[in-house]
Amino acid sequence: MDWLLISDVDGTLLGPDHADAASADAAALRDFAAFYTERRERGELGLVLSSGRFAASVLESVAATDLPTPDAVIGGVGTEIFVRDHLGEFPEPLADWPATFENWDGEAVRYALAVVPRLIVQPEKFQSDYKASYYLPRARPGELEMIERRVQDAGVAARIVYSSARDLDVLPVAADKGNAAVFLSEWFGVPPERVIVAGDSGNDAAMFRGDFRGVAVANALPELLNHDHPHLHKATGVAAAGVREGLERWFGQTASG
Secondary structure (H helix, E strand, O other), rough: EEEEEEEOEEEOOOOOOOOOOOOOHHHHHHHHHHHHHHHHHHHOEEEEEOOOOOOHHHHHHHHOOOOOOOOOEHHHHOOOOEEEOOOOOOOOOOOOOHHOOOOOOOOOOOOOHOOOOOOEEOOHHHHHEEEEEEEEEOOOOOHHHHHHHHHOOOOOEEEEEEEOOOEEEEOOOOOOOOHHHHHHHHHOOOOOHHHHEOOOOOOHHHOOOOOOOEEEEEOHHHHHHOOOOEEEEEEOOOOHHHHHHHHHHHHOOOOOO
């Protein structure tokens, strides 16, 4: 592949009304899928889906919608990576990726944060060995710093990711969507200036780095729209329409036909 698109899923490729076949979101997704598939078949463009959801849930969305089948899935806010094999399956997470998570102790994180006021544990389906997830509605001044200190005092090397004024994830310090994106750009042998990343919220911000080309869809939150990135296209299109617009900006001077 010559180019690689690494895109968030919910709110980015899947708009809120994507399930309604007559909606603008569904039409935009079909249009994006046709645009992508044509270039995929020519060997010009690959696709990675990157989500806060785990890969199994993302692949359920692929089966149930017009999302194209990706070459890889980044799940759990960068804590797992699945790559499609020669049979078109996603058999196991890459073993090399969790092995990079040193000095991580999920149980110690959960114990340290068990008594933090206003911090609500997310349902079990959003938890894993490498991801401790909580709800913290509209974090107050100092709350995130206090949470970070508690985790540090527990002796855990962790990264705190807060997005959408509600979702708080505690991850191994090396785990986020950005590091996973760098890993896969190297895995597929695509140079950074030919990697396009797309998102809509704060947990996507880590992907907007270096020479990657960025797309913030029109419905993106200010936490991403205000991100300081030298190659950021702020799309006028919502969700999948914005992603296609960004592709035409970065990939599309020669591929917008």
